[in-house]
Amino acid sequence: MKRKASAVWNGTGKEGKGHLNTQSGALKDLPYSFHTRFENEDGKAGTNPEELIGAAHAGCYAMALSFALNGAGFTAEELKVDAVVHLEKEEVGFGVPKVDLKLDATIPDISEEKFMELANDAKKNCPISKLFKAEITLDANLK
Incomplete structure:
Protein backbone atom coordinates (compact mmCIF):
# COMPACT_ATOMS: atom_id res chain seq x y z
CA MET A 1 0.00 0.00 0.00
CA LYS A 2 1.27 3.45 -0.86
CA ARG A 3 -0.08 6.87 0.06
CA LYS A 4 0.86 10.02 -1.81
CA ALA A 5 1.27 13.65 -0.80
CA SER A 6 2.90 16.52 -2.64
CA ALA A 7 4.40 19.89 -1.83
CA VAL A 8 4.99 22.80 -4.15
CA TRP A 9 7.27 25.65 -3.01
CA ASN A 10 7.85 28.97 -4.75
CA GLY A 11 10.48 31.51 -3.76
CA THR A 12 13.14 31.71 -1.09
CA GLY A 13 13.07 29.82 2.19
CA LYS A 14 12.09 32.84 4.26
CA GLU A 15 9.89 34.82 1.87
CA GLY A 16 8.56 31.97 -0.26
CA LYS A 17 5.31 30.10 0.09
CA GLY A 18 4.10 26.64 -0.63
CA HIS A 19 1.07 24.42 -0.62
CA LEU A 20 0.41 20.80 0.22
CA ASN A 21 -1.91 18.24 -1.33
CA THR A 22 -2.82 14.67 -0.42
CA GLN A 23 -4.06 11.78 -2.50
CA SER A 24 -7.28 11.62 -0.49
CA GLY A 25 -8.01 15.30 -0.97
CA ALA A 26 -8.00 15.90 2.79
CA LEU A 27 -5.33 18.51 2.10
CA LYS A 28 -5.92 20.53 -1.02
CA ASP A 29 -3.64 23.48 -1.69
CA LEU A 30 -3.09 23.87 2.07
CA PRO A 31 -0.70 26.81 2.51
CA TYR A 32 2.56 26.68 4.43
CA SER A 33 5.50 29.04 4.73
CA PHE A 34 8.35 30.17 6.95
CA HIS A 35 5.80 32.31 8.77
CA THR A 36 3.40 29.42 9.41
CA ARG A 37 6.27 27.19 10.51
CA PHE A 38 8.32 29.46 12.73
CA GLU A 39 6.29 32.57 13.60
CA ASN A 40 2.56 31.79 13.67
CA GLU A 41 1.94 29.94 16.94
CA ASP A 42 -1.86 29.76 16.61
CA GLY A 43 -1.63 27.92 13.27
CA LEU A 52 1.26 17.30 10.17
CA ILE A 53 3.69 14.80 11.70
CA GLY A 54 2.00 15.34 15.06
CA ALA A 55 -1.45 14.67 13.60
CA ALA A 56 -0.17 11.59 11.77
CA HIS A 57 1.57 10.26 14.88
CA ALA A 58 -1.44 10.85 17.15
CA GLY A 59 -3.81 9.18 14.68
CA CYS A 60 -1.52 6.25 14.00
CA TYR A 61 -0.87 5.66 17.69
CA ALA A 62 -4.58 5.72 18.56
CA MET A 63 -5.34 3.21 15.82
CA ALA A 64 -2.41 0.94 16.76
CA LEU A 65 -3.51 0.93 20.39
CA SER A 66 -7.09 0.18 19.38
CA PHE A 67 -5.91 -2.88 17.43
CA ALA A 68 -3.74 -3.99 20.36
CA LEU A 69 -6.63 -3.60 22.78
CA ASN A 70 -8.95 -5.54 20.51
CA GLY A 71 -6.38 -8.32 20.17
CA ALA A 72 -6.26 -8.56 23.96
CA GLY A 73 -10.05 -8.67 24.26
CA PHE A 74 -10.76 -5.02 25.09
CA THR A 75 -12.60 -2.24 23.29
CA ALA A 76 -11.87 1.39 24.03
CA GLU A 77 -14.78 3.75 24.43
CA GLU A 78 -12.39 6.60 23.63
CA LEU A 79 -8.70 7.12 22.98
CA LYS A 80 -7.74 10.80 22.90
CA VAL A 81 -4.15 11.33 21.80
CA ASP A 82 -2.27 14.62 21.65
CA ALA A 83 1.16 14.76 20.01
CA VAL A 84 3.63 17.57 20.58
CA VAL A 85 6.46 17.61 18.04
CA HIS A 86 9.50 19.51 19.29
CA LEU A 87 11.30 21.50 16.60
CA GLU A 88 14.59 22.86 17.91
CA LYS A 89 17.44 24.93 16.52
CA GLU A 90 20.61 22.90 16.14
CA GLU A 91 24.15 23.87 15.29
CA VAL A 92 23.21 23.52 11.62
CA GLY A 93 19.51 24.05 10.85
CA PHE A 94 16.72 22.49 12.87
CA GLY A 95 15.89 19.04 14.19
CA VAL A 96 13.05 17.12 15.80
CA PRO A 97 14.60 15.54 18.89
CA LYS A 98 11.37 14.55 20.61
CA VAL A 99 7.67 13.83 20.20
CA ASP A 100 5.48 13.82 23.31
CA LEU A 101 2.39 11.65 23.06
CA LYS A 102 -0.36 12.20 25.64
CA LEU A 103 -3.10 9.61 25.88
CA ASP A 104 -6.41 9.90 27.71
CA ALA A 105 -8.19 6.57 27.44
CA THR A 106 -11.55 5.18 28.50
CA ILE A 107 -11.37 1.38 28.36
CA PRO A 108 -13.81 -0.72 30.41
CA ASP A 109 -12.58 -3.67 32.48
CA ILE A 110 -8.81 -3.31 31.85
CA SER A 111 -6.21 -3.32 34.60
CA GLU A 112 -3.69 -0.49 34.88
CA GLU A 113 -0.88 -3.00 34.27
CA LYS A 114 -2.40 -4.40 31.06
CA PHE A 115 -3.28 -0.90 29.86
CA MET A 116 0.31 0.32 30.32
CA GLU A 117 1.70 -2.79 28.61
CA LEU A 118 -0.49 -2.31 25.55
CA ALA A 119 -0.06 1.48 25.49
CA ASN A 120 3.75 1.20 25.55
CA ASP A 121 3.75 -1.55 22.94
CA ALA A 122 1.59 0.56 20.61
CA LYS A 123 3.95 3.54 21.11
CA LYS A 124 6.89 1.40 20.06
CA ASN A 125 5.18 -0.36 17.16
CA CYS A 126 2.86 2.09 15.44
CA PRO A 127 4.08 2.70 11.88
CA ILE A 128 4.66 6.43 12.40
CA SER A 129 6.79 5.76 15.50
CA LYS A 130 8.83 3.38 13.35
CA LEU A 131 9.12 6.05 10.65
CA PHE A 132 11.77 7.85 12.62
CA LYS A 133 14.04 4.83 12.06
CA ALA A 134 13.05 4.25 8.43
CA GLU A 135 15.22 4.20 5.38
CA ILE A 136 14.57 7.30 3.32
CA THR A 137 15.11 7.17 -0.41
CA LEU A 138 15.33 10.08 -2.82
CA ASP A 139 14.63 10.30 -6.50
CA ALA A 140 15.76 13.84 -7.31
CA ASN A 141 15.26 15.36 -10.74
CA LEU A 142 16.31 18.80 -11.87
CA LYS A 143 14.23 20.29 -14.67
Missing part, protein backbone atom coordinates in the same frame (compact mmCIF):
# COMPACT_ATOMS: atom_id res chain seq x y z
CA LYS A 44 -4.43 29.88 11.64
CA ALA A 45 -2.31 31.17 8.75
CA GLY A 46 -1.49 27.67 7.45
CA THR A 47 0.22 24.49 8.51
CA ASN A 48 3.77 23.20 8.89
CA PRO A 49 5.45 19.80 8.57
CA GLU A 50 5.75 19.31 12.34
CA GLU A 51 2.02 19.85 12.87
